[in-house]
Amino acid sequence: MHLSRRFTVLAGVASISLILVGCGQKSSQQKKTITTSTDTELTTVDPSKTTAVGTFNVLNNVDEGLFRLGKDSKVEPGIATSSQVSKDGKTYTFNLRKNAKWSNGDPVTAQDFVYSWRRTLNPKTASQYGYLFSGIKNADKIQNKKAAVSSLGIKADGKYKLTVTLEQRIPYFKLLMGFPVFFPQDSKTVKKYGSDYGTSSKTQVYNGPFVLKKWTGTNLTWTLAKNSSYWDKKNVKLDDIKFQVVKDPATGLNLYNQKKLDMAQLSATQAKQMGKKKDLVSRRQSSNYYIAFNLKNKAFQNLKIRQAMSMIINRKMMASKVVGGGAIDNDSFVSKGLAVSPKDGTDFTKDVTAPASMSYNPTKAKQLFRQGLQEIGRSSLHFTLLNSDTYDQKQLSEYLQSALQKLPGLTVSLNNIPGRVILSRQADHQFQATVANWFADFSDPITFLNILTSTNPSNISRWKNATYDKLIKASNDDDGSNADARWDDMVKAQNVALNNQAIIPLYQSGEQWLISSKVKGVVYNTAGANYNFKNAYVK
Missing domain, CATH: 3.40.190.10 (Periplasmic binding protein-like II)
Incomplete structure (x- = not known):
């Protein structure tokens, strides 16, 4: 989401x-x-x-996919009446119900899933959610234009049998099948x-x-x-x-x-x-509202400037007094209550080490900001903060403007626009800084962490870090079948992102x-x- x-x-x-x-x-x-x-x-x-x-x-x-997600994201029958998985966890076979129809009377068939997945992965479609298919055979190669769309690991065996082949185990695979990106589409x-x-x-x-x-x-x-x-x-x-x-x-x-x-x-x-x-x-919502910077801007490339803007924000006060609605301050990008450690049941956010820049410290923030301006040869900075025009987000924008302008030499203008427009502007990187948000697509930390990888189309700030990419790749590939190792990869990756202030997490909504x-x-x-x-x- x-x-x-x-x-x-x-x-x-x-x-x-x-x-x-x-x-x-x-x-x-x-x-x-x-x-x-x-x-x-x-x-x-x-x-x-x-x-x-x-x-x-x-x-x-x-619409409906292979599964529906019921209460507490419990996997329930959808178009698939039954499914089997191979011993190595890399091949799924789905048997589809024969009485499922489209609203125009066409039957829902296995080919509708094949068509839909190929369409989403096709680079010509420019889907921002293609990365969710990573781990399915050839999905990454297709997105990188190194393999034909027809080579994707999904096959229709007649009208009502579907086979999906993975490159490695995907622990959250069944949860994915209940998310709309994986639903079928009627090619006609x-x-x-x-x-x-x-x-x-x-x-x-x-x-x-x-x-x-x-x-x-x-x-x-x-x-x-x-x-x-x-x-x-x-x-x-x-x-x-x-x-x-x-x-x-x-x-x-x-x-x-x-x-x-x-x-x-x-x-x-x-x-x-x-x-x-x-x-x-x-x-509570599994979400994160954050500030993303357009890192083509030289000023935002300076780590101290980004850290100062994070440190000047009083998240606890902002969440309770400005945002409200059950929002909580969260010094993590991954939301609280989303997933627990396979080792000891600890919430993911408890395993992450938040840097000093995630804590409110106006004195240190002003010092860092002055140093950052000096490093880029500037005495002042002005930028426009883009956000949506809903009532709550206008209130948030005004608070952020007030807080950020406490940094010496910083002026912030506001631009609040309709939701349909802001999505387009963010996707096209037509902003200086913007309030964005991410809502978990399924109950696993990787749903947040994936979007900060250097090639992910939802990485609207275009932040890049080789160590981060390597850790996320390992969690999806080599360590995908080792729950403990995979968890450690994700914890380390979030620490890298927070220490480098890839974005400025603001709050988790409610x-x-x-x-x-x-x-x-x-x-x-x-x-x-x-x-x-x-x-x-x-x-």
Whole structure:
């Protein structure tokens, strides 16, 4: 969820907020509807090209892969009815259900998976998520244009049998299969719409519990309607889910108080005013909001300048007073609560050694900044900080501007723009410095650490470090079958990134909600696509 997501968009992103709204009337004849508010617009529903958390949440409900992820990311049956893995852990065989269909009536076949994976890996597609396929036979070579797309380790043996060949064990492979990037695509639809594919609800087809409707590509409302072609439609209880973009949390709270919403996300100030209200719920997200620098800028190439800007930020105060919503300060890039050590069950963040630059120290920060300016022959520095235009991110931008400008000679201008625009600007490196975010695609530290490798398209700062690349490669290759060695590789890699201030981690986000007892069965996971509405209902 990359910028992802995670927008978490990235994705690049402010995080998506979901507010579930009730049916309104209580008649048994009333349609079973949940209306959802989000603070970011939908960008695309092309699974090969999206990076936004909001889009992944939609795709997770309108499409389906080999597996679905249930509560606590438990792997559940999807299009695959069964699977087998070889003794060496490098070959997976999936048997697909024969009653799965696309919303246009086409059967979902093994070839749809082959086509989708090849399309995402094809360099011409320019997918920012192709790196997730690393470890599947020839995936890296294909991305580096050193092998044909057809050589990817995925094969359709007839319509309903799929074989995937890996180069080494991938400990989190089944979790990956529940992430939308690995979902199938209908080649007929892709070819029919060409460059318009996935740019509106009408230029896409769906094989999940719901279908997307009423989205033109630019409007701020859309609907997920029950998919009459879905193989398990008898267990889908909702008729539809309605989305509307609402960027001001005050609007959401007012609607909740008017009993027009069943679930409303709160700002930090609002949450404090709720006290111990019984319908107040906190949710942690496996995320990291951070500042990324365009390292083509000479000033940002100076380590002391980057360290000074990290050290001048009071993360504890920022997380609790400015961001709120259950956010926590985290002196790690990998989120807390995501994964534990295979040795002793210790959280990943506890094994990492945070450098001094991750601690608030304004005196030392000012000293480092003066030294950094002197080293680059400057007496002052001015740059523009790019961020999204949601309410919370505007508040964050203003805090960061105030904090950073305490450094002598530093002036920071702000540019807050819509989510769909910021993702494009970040991907094209059209910024001086930007607030970005990453949301975990699955419950493993590598989902964060991969994006800082030198060739990863989501490495928007274009930071490079040979030692870091070597450690990540080892964790994915040589040490992939040795859990302890792999863990050590990842811990060392994060230490390298933090000591070199590859980015400035800011906080791990959370959500605080007012939730009506009417809303039931919504599955929320901290990693990957967060929301699964398949079994949701309104009481």
